[in-house]
Amino acid sequence: MDAIQLSVFASRIAAVCDEMGAMLRRAALSPNIKDRLDFSCAVFDARGELCAQAAHIPVHLGSMAYAMAGIVGQLEWRHGDMVIVNDPFLGGTHLPDVTLIAPVFSGVGLVAFVANRAHHADIGASTPGSMPISRRLDEEGVIIPPAYLIRAGALDQAFLDSVVSATGNAEQSRGDFAAQISANRTGVARLAGLVEGMGTERFETSLQQLNDYAERLATTALAQIPAGEYRFEDLMDDDGLGHRDIPIRVRLNVGGGGVEVDFGGTAGQVAGNINCPLSVAAAAVYYVFRCLMPAQTPACAGSFRRIHLRAPEGSLVNARRPAAVAAGNVETSTRIVDVVMGALAPAVPARIPAASHGSMNNVAMGARDGGRNWDYYETLGGGMGAGPHGGGLSALQTHMTNTLNTPVESLEMHYPLRIRRYQVRRGSGGQGLNRGGDGLVREFEFLQSARVTLLTERRHHSPWGLSGGAPGAPGVNRLDGEILPAKTTFSARPGQRLSIETPGGGGWGLSRPGK
Numbered sequence: 001m002d003a004i005q006l007s008v009f010a011s012r013i014a015a016v017c018d019e020m021g022a023m024l025r026r027a028a029l030s031p032n033i034k035d036r037l038d039f040s041c042a043v044f045d046a047r048g049e050l051c052a053q054a055a056h057i058p059v060h061l062g063s064m065a066y067a068m069a070g071i072v073g074q075l076e077w078r079h080g081d082m083v084i085v086n087d088p089f090l091g092g093t094h095l096p097d098v099t100l101i102a103p104v105f106s107g108v109g110l111v112a113f114v115a116n117r118a119h120h121a122d123i124g125a126s127t128p129g130s131m132p133i134s135r136r137l138d139e140e141g142v143i144i145p146p147a148y149l150i151r152a153g154a155l156d157q158a159f160l161d162s163v164v165s166a167t168g169n170a171e172q173s174r175g176d177f178a179a180q181i182s183a184n185r186t187g188v189a190r191l192a193g194l195v196e197g198m199g200t201e202r203f204e205t206s207l208q209q210l211n212d213y214a215e216r217l218a219t220t221a222l223a224q225i226p227a228g229e230y231r232f233e234d235l236m237d238d239d240g241l242g243h244r245d246i247p248i249r250v251r252l253n254v255g256g257g258g259v260e261v262d263f264g265g266t267a268g269q270v271a272g273n274i275n276c277p278l279s280v281a282a283a284a285v286y287y288v289f290r291c292l293m294p295a296q297t298p299a300c301a302g303s304f305r306r307i308h309l310r311a312p313e314g315s316l317v318n319a320r321r322p323a324a325v326a327a328g329n330v331e332t333s334t335r336i337v338d339v340v341m342g343a344l345a346p347a348v349p350a351r352i353p354a355a356s357h358g359s360m361n362n363v364a365m366g367a368r369d370g371g372r373n374w375d376y377y378e379t380l381g382g383g384m385g386a387g388p389h390g391g392g393l394s395a396l397q398t399h400m401t402n403t404l405n406t407p408v409e410s411l412e413m414h415y416p417l418r419i420r421r422y423q424v425r426r427g428s429g430g431q432g433l434n435r436g437g438d439g440l441v442r443e444f445e446f447l448q449s450a451r452v453t454l455l456t457e458r459r460h461h462s463p464w465g466l467s468g469g470a471p472g473a474p475g476v477n478r479l480d481g482e483i484l485p486a487k488t489t490f491s492a493r494p495g496q497r498l499s500i501e502t503p504g505g506g507g508w509g510l511s512r513p514g515k
Contacts, residue, residue, distance in 0.1 A: 015190075017116070019190055025037060033119070038058045039060075040117050044114075048070070049065075050299070050301045051112065056402060071091040072103075081148060087136075094327075096130050096459070099117040100115065102188050104195065106200045128376075128453075129376060133489050137324055140325070217293055218306055222258055230478055232340075232345075233248065234461070241271045257306055258288065258308065259306065260310065268316065275319035277318070312389075316332065327487070357439055358382075362453075366450060375416055383463070418447060421443035432465055436472045439501060452489065459485075461474070464506050472505045476501040477501075
């Protein structure tokens with residue numbers, strides 16, 4: 001292929017992912033998927049290496065890129081199969097993120113896979129929202145190792161029933177799984193059509209060329225980082241079970257167009273649920289270096305060949321089963337981004353921003369009252385870190401998440417909640433020559449009794465500034481004006497109000513007089 005043909009080919013397989021995402025969004029029932037877009041879609045080759053992905057959620061896609069080969073290599077595949085998995089230690093992220101994988105055959109040969117991962121607000125945990133303050137993985141919901149949901153075109157109805165029956169709203173859960181199945185079927189049909197039109201041999205050769213091209217771009221980008229060793233350390237606020245100031249340490253060895261990322265010295269896994277499997281740590285690392293690559297770099301396995309990861313087994317970023325991991329996927333992954341960027345800041349100061357708000361500010365709530373069961377889950381945006389070329393944006397999702405908010409109209413229609421305030425948290429961004437972005441304020445009024453869980457970070461340790469810029473303001477959680485812990489579970493009564501004030505981003509550069 002020449003350059004134009006290769007570009008067209010890359011766009012065609014990426015379009016398969018986009019169409020899968022459109023199908024999933026249109027067919028899903030839950031606000032978490034259809035409104036917040038908490039899902040991701042991707043295409044993999046026959047060995048399970050990433051070929052293309054839509055512009056969805058980095059923590060989903062990076063972890064799939066890291067772990068998919070191990071999943072698909074251990075199974076026997078037939079035409080019409082679909083495998084389901086959410087086990088974080090077997091290729092998942094955390095239990096609410098459920099992945100469906102389907103093979104693509106051309107003639108009698110396996111040529112590729114399509115996959116989608118969607119966050120289910122209820123996956124059978126003991127607390128609504130399935131994001132409990134847990135000590136063990138089995139407290140976080142139904143654990144699904146890689147298993148055939150559909151075998152040779154036949155749905156295993158009993159297996160699906162066993163999963164959805166563990167949730168509080170089986171009808172909604174069943175609808176979301178049907179949407180995921182439909183998205184994969186769409187992807188299989190479109191990709192099979194592409195392969196048949198090109199021919200299997202040309203399709204596979206084109207994938208190899210695409211990966212080689214991505215590796216060349218990645219190598220060139222990494223070679224622009226001055227060779228050397230770079231270190232950084234940052235702290236997690238707590239694990240929700242009494243352990244505070246938990247360090248994540250990184251050492252980067254850069255040289256020869258590649259990088260080794262070593263998390264030696266990071267804290268061991270903890271009792272609470274901020275642990276993460278290695279696939280999640282890899283997703284955060286991949287994300288940071290992908291940001292340093294040219295915009296046209298294909299989103300495929302070749303982009304990551306020169307990035308090597310080391311993390312002590314049993315550490316916070318490479319936890320062993322049965323560690324609790326619900327918040328590792330959302331909170332620890334975000335802090336990993338901060339430490340890797342912090343290490344890179346002295347190496348490429350013109351390209352690294354200050355720390356963004358550093359938390360997905362997770363809010364999970366609902367009720368199991370024997371009548372109308374409901375589960376609400378949302379991540380809230382905050383301030384983006386400022387950089388050498390401008391200030392940070394305000395009140396938006398950053399880094400490892402790429403979801404939308406739940407629109408107020410949708411939230412109030414689906415749940416017994418009322419939004420009393422939803423506004424930018426003015427003045428929360430760090431001061432500097434370029435100011436950090438401001439966080440946001442979202443205030444909920446409970447119209448019925450509910451059980452609530454908050455999993456938040458940057459409530460004690462502020463997002464750091466760079467080059468003399470001031471840190472962003474830490475976040476604050478309040479119930480009827482009383483400050484709550486960063487991670488907590490409580491019961492709320494009708495009329496009470498929960499206010500989440502998210503952190504601002506760090507500032508960049510020394511302020512000029514009068515600025």
